[in-house]
Amino acid sequence: MLKTALEGTVTPDQINMIGGINYQRLMEQFGTKPIDDALISQIERITKKPAHPFLTRGIFFSHRDLDILLNEIEEGKKFYLYTGIGPSSQTLHLGHLIPFMFTAYLQQAFDVPVVIQVTDDEKFLKKDLTLEEISNMAIDNIKDILACGFDGEKTFIFTNSSFIQQLYPPALSIAKLVTNNQVKGIFGIGGSDNIGQTMFPAIQAAPAFGQTFIPNILPPEYREARCLIPCGIDQDPYFRMTRDVAPRLGLPKPVLIHGKFLPSLQGIEKKASSSEPSSAIFTTDSPDIMEKKITRAFSGGRSRKEHQLMGADLSVDVPYHYLTVFLHDQAVFDSTTTNYGKGILFSGDIKALTMQVVGKVLVHHAEQKNLTDHQISQVMKIRRLA
């Protein structure tokens, strides 16, 4: 288990933020690097597009070897994107969507294939859910994911149980190089946990190597291609393990871009969670429910007088944080930031704007999510990605 001195613990399965997460500290502790202005400019240069607000506003803030990957891309080398989800609720909330929105942007900007792992096995082993329940959730989750704007021709989504025949050989090669002691050290898996959890990290690692998808999904030239993984920083332990075994397999280390968590509506010391419906806005929330949730969200708790005097405390204000993530009009965002910070705008104004912005996101999402069974089976079909 990875202890972060003051900030609580960040492991894939336990997120516990005391006084908001100190991402700077986490980066130092994990040994990752910040995504700085030079990297963002390089991305803009390569893609010939303005960088996504998630980059410029520090939502995706940390990386491993992104500098190396960008240089390789400039030399004309190929890469692909990999991300995933563990289905544990029927509908996703806005926090779940962030890595998928970002991955879809990267796919469009760089014009590359994407593979998406749905870890039905992981949630079966770790939660009190049946395989059937998980498989129903998986289908709905996949609709939510596709609504984030992936290119259907260049995207392959798979559940582990359906794709296991192809995942198993690389997972075995990985598993052979990782000891029980390492898995215990990295993930905190103990003597009384079931044995499936010990093997699972090798299954999550396998898609980080292009050869897993060769030849029927990716062409042979992807054998040496790098994999770029956008993910929440809590997933880093899996890929530290993966990067550790890569040289021993003679394969390139996957590259990571880490995102921050969307805070709970009740306050930034926790993250939005499916198990607490009031903490998050779900893609299926009605406008009415969404507005109620935002009305009740935590804004910092200053009195009107204090607010006029000192302005808003932007660092703890949850609706403002939502704007940082979802209000992409830079001019409106900047003036809102200035005027709220000065106390000219009030938390009521910010909440009203957040309702408008989130309302639009939800309407757009619902439109995009309107998919046929055929479209879904198409994206899950084993086929060569264009």
Ligand code: TRP
């Ligand atoms: N373990 C992740 C979860 O609990 C799911 C996942 C699998 C994933 N592969 C991934 C997440 C790659 C990010 C990147 O949701």
